[in-house]
Amino acid sequence: MDHDLSETRGWRARFDVLRGASPVIDLIGCAVLFAIFWVYLSSALALPAPLNNVDIGAGGFPRLLAIATLIAIVAMAASALYRLLDSVPVSWVSVRRPVNVAITVVILIIQSIYFEQLGMLVSVLVFSVATMAACGERRILHLIGVPLALAAFIYTVFVLALHVNLP
Amino acid sequence: MLANLALGFSAFADPMVWGALVFGALVGYLIGAIPGLGPSLGVALLIPFTYGVDPVVSIVGLVALYAAAEYGGAITAVLINSPGTAAAVATAWDGYPLTQQGRAGEALTVSIVSSGVGIFVSTGLLILTAVPLSEFALNFGPGEYFGLALVGLSLVAGLSDGSPIKGMVAMGIGLAMATIGLDVQIGVPRFTGGNYELFEGLPLVPVLLGLYALSEVLFMIEDGASAKIKSAAVGGLTSVPYFALKGLKTVILRSSILGYVIGVIPGAGASIASFVSYAVTKRFSKTPELFGKGSLEGVASSEAANNSAVAGAMAPLLALGIPGSATTAVMIGALMVQGIQPGPLLFTRSPEIPYTVFASLWVGVPVMIFIGLAGARVWAQVANIPRPAIAAIVAGICFVGAYSSETTMFPVHVMTVCGILGYVLRKLGVPLAPIILAMVLGEMMETNFRRALISNKGEWDIFYTSPLTVLLLVIAFLAFALPGIAAMRARKARAATA
Amino acid sequence: MTFLNFKSTAIGLVGAAAFAIGLSGPAMAQDTWQPTGPVNFVLHTKPGGGVDVFSRTLAKELEPIINQTIVVVNTPGGGGASQMAKVRAAKPDGLTLGVNTVTHFTGMLTNLRGTFSPDDFEWIALAQEDPIMFFVSKESELNDMKDLVALAKENGGEVNIGGFGPVGSMQNIGMTMLEESAGVKFNWVAFESTPDIIAAVLGGHVDVGVSNLGPALTFFEADRLKGLGVLGEKRLKTLPDMQTFGEQGFEVDTSWIQVRGVFGPKGMPLELQQQIADAIHKAMAADSYQTYARAAGVEDSDYGPEKYAVFVKNLTKVAEAQLAAAGLIAN
Numbered sequence: 001m002d003h004d005l006s007e008t009r010g011w012r013a014r015f016d017v018l019r020g021a022s023p024v025i026d027l028i029g030c031a032v033l034f035a036i037f038w039v040y041l042s043s044a045l046a047l048p049a050p051l052n053n054v055d056i057g058a059g060g061f062p063r064l065l066a067i068a069t070l071i072a073i074v075a076m077a078a079s080a081l082y083r084l085l086d087s088v089p090v091s092w093v094s095v096r097r098p099v100n101v102a103i104t105v106v107i108l109i110i111q112s113i114y115f116e117q118l119g120m121l122v123s124v125l126v127f128s129v130a131t132m133a134a135c136g137e138r139r140i141l142h143l144i145g146v147p148l149a150l151a152a153f154i155y156t157v158f159v160l161a162l163h164v165n166l167p
Numbered sequence: 168m169l170a171n172l173a174l175g176f177s178a179f180a181d182p183m184v185w186g187a188l189v190f191g192a193l194v195g196y197l198i199g200a201i202p203g204l205g206p207s208l209g210v211a212l213l214i215p216f217t218y219g220v221d222p223v224v225s226i227v228g229l230v231a232l233y234a235a236a237e238y239g240g241a242i243t244a245v246l247i248n249s250p251g252t253a254a255a256v257a258t259a260w261d262g263y264p265l266t267q268q269g270r271a272g273e274a275l276t277v278s279i280v281s282s283g284v285g286i287f288v289s290t291g292l293l294i295l296t297a298v299p300l301s302e303f304a305l306n307f308g309p310g311e312y313f314g315l316a317l318v319g320l321s322l323v324a325g326l327s328d329g330s331p332i333k334g335m336v337a338m339g340i341g342l343a344m345a346t347i348g349l350d351v352q353i354g355v356p357r358f359t360g361g362n363y364e365l366f367e368g369l370p371l372v373p374v375l376l377g378l379y380a381l382s383e384v385l386f387m388i389e390d391g392a393s394a395k396i397k398s399a400a401v402g403g404l405t406s407v408p409y410f411a412l413k414g415l416k417t418v419i420l421r422s423s424i425l426g427y428v429i430g431v432i433p434g435a436g437a438s439i440a441s442f443v444s445y446a447v448t449k450r451f452s453k454t455p456e457l458f459g460k461g462s463l464e465g466v467a468s469s470e471a472a473n474n475s476a477v478a479g480a481m482a483p484l485l486a487l488g489i490p491g492s493a494t495t496a497v498m499i500g501a502l503m504v505q506g507i508q509p510g511p512l513l514f515t516r517s518p519e520i521p522y523t524v525f526a527s528l529w530v531g532v533p534v535m536i537f538i539g540l541a542g543a544r545v546w547a548q549v550a551n552i553p554r555p556a557i558a559a560i561v562a563g564i565c566f567v568g569a570y571s572s573e574t575t576m577f578p579v580h581v582m583t584v585c586g587i588l589g590y591v592l593r594k595l596g597v598p599l600a601p602i603i604l605a606m607v608l609g610e611m612m613e614t615n616f617r618r619a620l621i622s623n624k625g626e627w628d629i630f631y632t633s634p635l636t637v638l639l640l641v642i643a644f645l646a647f648a649l650p651g652i653a654a655m656r657a658r659k660a661r662a663a664t665a
Numbered sequence: 666m667t668f669l670n671f672k673s674t675a676i677g678l679v680g681a682a683a684f685a686i687g688l689s690g691p692a693m694a695q696d697t698w699q700p701t702g703p704v705n706f707v708l709h710t711k712p713g714g715g716v717d718v719f720s721r722t723l724a725k726e727l728e729p730i731i732n733q734t735i736v737v738v739n740t741p742g743g744g745g746a747s748q749m750a751k752v753r754a755a756k757p758d759g760l761t762l763g764v765n766t767v768t769h770f771t772g773m774l775t776n777l778r779g780t781f782s783p784d785d786f787e788w789i790a791l792a793q794e795d796p797i798m799f800f801v802s803k804e805s806e807l808n809d810m811k812d813l814v815a816l817a818k819e820n821g822g823e824v825n826i827g828g829f830g831p832v833g834s835m836q837n838i839g840m841t842m843l844e845e846s847a848g849v850k851f852n853w854v855a856f857e858s859t860p861d862i863i864a865a866v867l868g869g870h871v872d873v874g875v876s877n878l879g880p881a882l883t884f885f886e887a888d889r890l891k892g893l894g895v896l897g898e899k900r901l902k903t904l905p906d907m908q909t910f911g912e913q914g915f916e917v918d919t920s921w922i923q924v925r926g927v928f929g930p931k932g933m934p935l936e937l938q939q940q941i942a943d944a945i946h947k948a949m950a951a952d953s954y955q956t957y958a959r960a961a962g963v964e965d966s967d968y969g970p971e972k973y974a975v976f977v978k979n980l981t982k983v984a985e986a987q988l989a990a991a992g993l994i995a996n
Contacts, residue, residue, distance in 0.1 A: 022596070029595040033336065040343055040358065048355055051832060054625030054852070058350040058357055061613045065346070069339025076332045093594055096389040104388045105587060108381065108562065112583035115566055116576050124567070128559035131384070136392035137555035146556045150563050157197070162204075162212045164571040165705075165738050211712025211739075215721060308870035349744065349776065352855045354831030354993075356776055363746040363780060370742075433864060487867075488883055489860040496858070497711075500718045506956050510883025574740055575747050614857075622825045622854050622871055 018095040026080035041066035120166040175522030191231030199239020203568015206236035207494040222505040249380030254437035254473035257445040261465030279539030281467040282474040289427035289475035290528040301486035309619035314639025316612035321647035322446040341605025373578035377585025387558040426472030430479020437476035444472035698940035709748035726948035757933035790942035791968035795923040796897035817849040828875035842917040878962030938970035
């Protein structure tokens with residue numbers, strides 16, 4: 001998971017890199033997962049009881065699963081703590097170009113909200129330009145050519161050939 | 168039987184049948200390669216085209232499409248780590264590392280050849296055993312299905328590299344995702360938060376697209392415009408030395424048989440077949456350490472198995488009219504449009520249908536390999552497309568693919584959420600494959616566990632009175648325990664030498 | 666209604682030729698359905714299932730009648746909710762229609778209660794009636810419903826009946842009706858597809874299976890299954906030896922049958938609904954549709970908007986009473 005900075009070449013490597021010690025990241029992840037499975041367990045407990053005594057009911061399996069997973073999450077946290085306190089140097093988890101990644105996440109979310117309203121062609125054109133730009137493409141010809149080619153491809157395959165109903 | 172087989176092959180005297188075969192194979196190849204469009208959607212989309220066409224011609228086209236689409240899923244798995252179907256997830260494990268090493272052409276060639284050989288071998292088995300094996304598969308009751316699901320899960324638990332604890336957490340996430348939706352036995356909504364779109368559960372295809380393809384887009388963004396992999400030139404068959412393929416002979420043969428047998432069991436199907444045969448191949452391999460890092464054996468085992476499962480799934484369909492997979496279920500619809508009702512009488516009433524299927528699977532192999540090899544040259548260049556363009560293309564196709572899987576926005580939202588989730592989980596070092604497999608097997612496991620208890624007066628003896636169930640449960644236990652024991656031994660050995 | 670009945674009889678007699686002549690006559694053009702653009706058939710299932718095959722076969726015969734293309738849109742999800750949302754939001758111009766089954770009505774009473782109600786839609790035409798039946802494997806000791814009830818009495822309810830859908834589903838309600846009438850209890854084992862039910866019956870994993878005729882038909886012909894009884898007014902034409910529940914002394918509401926019908930958004934003029942229903946019933950007379958329907962083992966229905974709306978009201982009432990009795994909904 002530890003990506004060396006020297007791996008990224010070009011000027012964009014000067015952008016900041018988000019970096020955290022792997023055990024610390026693990027602990028944060030464990031906390032979030034624990035919360036999620038805690039909610040899962042409580043809603044499993046709230047499920048109606050089985051209709052008769054031969055069934056374990058709708059909640060039986062989820063309950064068992066939630067408890068097992070919670071134990072696994074605690075074990076994951078314990079192993080992260082152990083690594084944190086260990087003398088062996090910790091490894092790092094890094095997100096390179098965090099700004100670009102964050103922008104792309106926002107682009108994806110916006111696309112998933114407006115895909116239907118905008119229609120397939122418009123959203124493919126607009127958002128593929130945006131995604132390429134976020135990835136660092138600066139050549140105008142590429143920024144225009146690729147989305148057009150992609151939209152044409154999707155239109156031919158999905159709409160003309162397969163008769164899929166796209167918005 | 169020989170006379171009937173000759174009848175099957177005689178269908179190929181008609182140029183229309185050849186046309187349907189090539190058309191089906193080409194369309195299937197493309198549909199399989201587009202993330203979001205799998206074989207079952209492909210067959211369904213082709214049904215309207217079969218109106219007014221002779222039943223034999225249309226069944227040949229559909230079978231060719233099914234087989235080729237099951238292969239096509241491997242292409243994106245190898246090139247951009249985005250398996251188009253759950254059955255190609257295991258292919259991505261080794262295929263993508265090979266691409267990163269500049270060996271995309273080699274990986275694609277091995278995958279197409281193993282797929283072809285897989286279909287060839289399994290069709291032979293299909294012709295000989297379709298009826299008896301399908302009758303045997305009827306012995307699979309709820310207890311046996313539960314055992315089978317456990318075998319699948321344990322095999323994969325032993326597979327995931329990295330921290331086994333994180334593998335368990337991943338499996339928990341996948342199983343939890345599988346429990347979302349209306350309860351199968353009593354129909355109450357579970358974990359839906361009152362949202363009716365979740366009633367039928369999380370759809371697998373958008374989850375797969377999100378976790379793998381969309382999260383890969385975010386990794387590409389991290390790489391930026393300058394990162395590039397130089398893919399080695401592809402020289403068709405010659406790019407893989409003959410001795411390399413010869414070395415894979417045993418792997419391919421074993422995986423084909425495994426894939427066929429698992430495919431015959433209704434409900435099991437190609438994804439379980441590929442996972443199981445990957446795990447088995449790794450167990451028997453002389454170089455298990457290469458698995459997950461670019462092993463040609465890994466690619467061969469997964470691909471041979473998931474294509475053999477196609478022939479396997481055909482067995483209960485043709486022999487009994489019971490579909491072995493989602494795609495064959497759609498095929499029943501296609502046959503019904505033609506006025507043919509698949510069922511136990513198909514072989515006696517219209518033998519031309521099953522025997523044409525046999526023949527077209529065999530005849531289709533060289534056609535498919537030819538298309539695949541020709542395509543591999545082109546596809547390998549995909550790895551050379553600049554990162555930003557690939558990222559945009561993958562994202563765009565993900566959105567359109569997710570939308571067309573149900574023609575609503577719901578799968579698009581699921582995919583987007585899973586994309587971000589997948590990115591975070593990969594950063595945390597939580598493996599994705601157990602999530603997908605647990606989703607595939609989770610429902611099968613829970614439903615059959617409860618069905619077993621309900622149909623057995625709530626008594627647990629159903630899990631130890633049937634020999635088949637006991638056998639499966641023992642295999643599941645061994646598959647889970649053996650790697651652990653082996654790891655402990657290795658640790659002891661290391662400690663002793665240190 | 667007389668007009669409609671007359672028309673369907675005429676079609677039954679003359680068959681496909683009737684509408685070819687009908688279309689060419691300008692006088693007929695006034696009261697036939699003439700949509701202004703492509704018509705969407707919105708389905709609640711994935712491609713390839715029974716509803717899908719029905720819709721596509723019907724659409725193929727309907728297209729030449731209305732001179733427009735018909736687009737079959739598969740909108741699975743939410744137990745029909747995604748489809749109903751799409752239909753409800755559409756303009757009532759006849760260009761967006763939905764195909765429904767009994768699941769829609771049970772759904773609107775249970776999980777989708779408050780989200781959708783039958784009053785949100787116009788129920789335009791009933792196309793297919795598909796009674797459910799109980800069957801066993803050829804090796805089974807049971808031969809009719811009386812044997813089944815006797816066995817359940819003997820075992821105190823330990824008879825496993827495998828059927829489609831959870832407790833409260835269409836087939837499950839059919840079973841509870843029998844329970845009430847016979848005064849016994851059965852053990853419901855839910856399955857998610859009919860071929861799975863047949864496989865479980867053949868493999869001896871459940872005692873009795875429930876299904877519509879279509880998927881099970883070839884197993885009867887191959888002598889692998891035997892029928893115990895059919896929940897319907899009359900015996901099935903295809904399997905005349907199988908008695909109805911009523912004939913064997915178990916009185917149940919015989920209107921409890923699986924259906925496939927067509928519905929549209931609220932506010933569609935009755936005249937337009939009638940035209941759509943006529944066109945659909947006309948298309949159903951075509952040879953290819955008839956071949957399909959006979960192979961699928963379903964019965965044709967000629968209910969137009971008025972009859973179908975009454976039918977839906979009645980069906981909903983029966984379902985509500987049954988679901989309340991089963992304790993699944995508050996009455």
